[in-house]
Amino acid sequence: MIPELSSGFRSIVAFPLPQKDLQAYIEKVNSYYHFKVASHHSTLGFVLPFVAEVFARYPGWELNSNSTPRTLTLNAGNTELSRSALVASTLADICAQKHFAVISKWRNELKPAYGPTGEVLFSMERAAVTLLGIVSYGIHMIAYTRCAETDEPKLWISKRSKTVAVYPGLLDNCSLVREAHEEASLPADLVRANAKACGTLSYLHSRNARAGGEIGLLQPDVHFLFECELPADVEPKPFDDEVEWYQLWDIEQIKEGLRMAKFKPSFALVMLDFFVRHGVLNEGNEKDFVEICARLHRTLEFSVGGVTFAQRDSEAKI
């Protein structure tokens, strides 16, 4: 059922679950280098061996191939600034040498790597985050209206412009407050009044061909979810060139879109959780219901505490 329902699901079930197959999990976890920052105990990400070996050619990066698990450690002083500077210079050369396809599209956007209590350990170019496998944080908002007769929700779906850096042309959600204004021309006050926090998603995404770049890079994702019920007469409209159009889709159209893999994978998962919260998916019509709910809220191997919306909102752009 799960793969039929959503192509987005396939990329989050690739990594074995320890509760289901402990041996496969241990082997998988030990097949990666565990990325750490010197004098910090916790693992920040899982790195593919051929990626770790490239980083280890640069000063400030230490490879330990004799430990279990094997480790890649960033040893570049004890401040956010000193670490960020070293990561930046390393990535600049890695990019110039064209080592990895995934950073061929430089985004010029910094993303933070957080420590166990939500402190920023360093920041790095967004396109390269997945090389080190550190947690990405995102915000998703679903804007919807209710059918006056049936009370069934209909969702506003956007089509990503063919010129955006990632997942061009795929279908996506609305954005939040500032972005809702910039991208969807929605009145900011209306969105602020109606948008409600409604949970999280957390999963370990294993990047496939569709995501672009190297296959098998791991991307642990955390999304903070919001939903916003809009009056029937409010209609999001493209404001800039990141969105081609907005359309109001009913549940059947969305199910078909999921089956046909028309959605950006993370948005497919956001919609599955919407379906769960609103009773569209339930134990009566989906035999893997409990497993779907658990898969959408995976305990990650990495610290995810203390990171707040305010922190992320102050980043260049979400």
Add this chain to the structure above:
Amino acid sequence: MIPELSSGFRSIVAFPLPQKDLQAYIEKVNSYYHFKVASHHSTLGFVLPFVAEVFARYPGWELNSNSTPRTLTLNAGNTELSRSALVASTLADICAQKHFAVISKWRNELKPAYGPTGEVLFSMERAAVTLLGIVSYGIHMIAYTRCAETDEPKLWISKRSKTVAVYPGLLDNCSLVREAHEEASLPADLVRANAKACGTLSYLHSRNARAGGEIGLLQPDVHFLFECELPADVEPKPFDDEVEWYQLWDIEQIKEGLRMAKFKPSFALVMLDFFVRHGVLNEGNEKDFVEICARLHRTLEFSVGGVTFAQRDSEAKI
């Protein structure tokens, strides 16, 4: 934050998470006997060693202490009937011998043990389910109204009668349809029209003194969640002697009740998930927000597919 917020949470964080401490997890998992049914591969529950040893004294139960993990296997024919009969006779004697405090309160209510595709492998006395550590399924419904001025939800809370078998006197939720009628005198049509499925909870509850019976018995729980917004003029009233009273509590009263451990543990978790879905708990006010969401949707070591509400509704009583 988590333990402060809810005593119910303490009992579900006692079992280590493999993603957080793999070594502790492996040791814990291997400290139990894994309960299986002959000619079925999957593990149905984790059993404390001193419990497994008592079962192994009876015919039809096989202990293997030389494997890793150690196993307790029910070998009683290949039908639901033959297995149920053997379990019943074993439990009758175990109860008569007063081996375990947890079955001192015989419930006279059968609960099914499900196989990987939701088929019933056998049924057993409800009070004894936790001895074998098999998955318990439950249904929870939160009945709430919205404050006309602030739109903030207020929840109907029930006080369990002092005479019910488990968690007497603790605070609980409303029940679903038939129970809503029987226990809360709510019109069945109203509940049926307004009750909406809104997800699941899954967790591994480690029984403590408060639950009664032996300490450390494991209880993997799956709850199917429903919520029902009621008009302000509808008021649940006790119908039989299982409920002492119903009261409408606002969010602050509930938070205080959670801190003071006034709620039945599973209901505390049901309310946490309500808080998550309705934005009461969010990343801005709870540093462990992502972890709470993951903990409430734990991947269980046991099959949970294919079990539906209809199946459980046909059981004696939920």
